[in-house]
Amino acid sequence: MPRTTRLLNVFAGGTIGTLVRAAILNVSDLHVSGHFSLSTLPLSLITINTLGVFAATWLLVGPFAAPTRQHARLFVVTGLLGGLTSYSSLVADGASVYRQSLGAYLVVVGVAVASAIVAAISGRALAMRGSAR
Numbered sequence: 001m002p003r004t005t006r007l008l009n010v011f012a013g014g015t016i017g018t019l020v021r022a023a024i025l026n027v028s029d030l031h032v033s034g035h036f037s038l039s040t041l042p043l044s045l046i047t048i049n050t051l052g053v054f055a056a057t058w059l060l061v062g063p064f065a066a067p068t069r070q071h072a073r074l075f076v077v078t079g080l081l082g083g084l085t086s087y088s089s090l091v092a093d094g095a096s097v098y099r100q101s102l103g104a105y106l107v108v109v110g111v112a113v114a115s116a117i118v119a120a121i122s123g124r125a126l127a128m129r130g131s132a133r
């Protein structure tokens with residue numbers, strides 16, 4: 001596959017993923033607005049990132065594992081899921097939470113890390129179970 005095609009796959013997928021994430025966060029009242037309360041914890045972003053890690057792991061270990069699936073991997077995993085998930089936004093939202101409450105910040109970081117680990121393990125387990133059939 002030519003380099004330009006690979007780049008366009010990542011760009012197109014990333015554009016779609018970023019727009020979907022922005023739409024979800026704009027509709028949600030759960031992202032940080034600058035004032036701490038339970039409703040300002042970045043729960044939507046943690047959920048998006050967790051689902052993205054699960055999907056990426058499942059796809060990379062399962063359906064997109066074959067070298068012949070490079071086009072799909074670049075568009076869906078690197079582009080779409082890479083644009084959908086945003087750990088840099090989570091860090092920025094976490095900084096806002098930190099300024100308001102160290103305890104809440106530690107909860108956000110702990111939940112984000114733990115949920116990503118569980119999602120990766122679960123995605124791999126699902127892919128491995130599917131390949132055993």
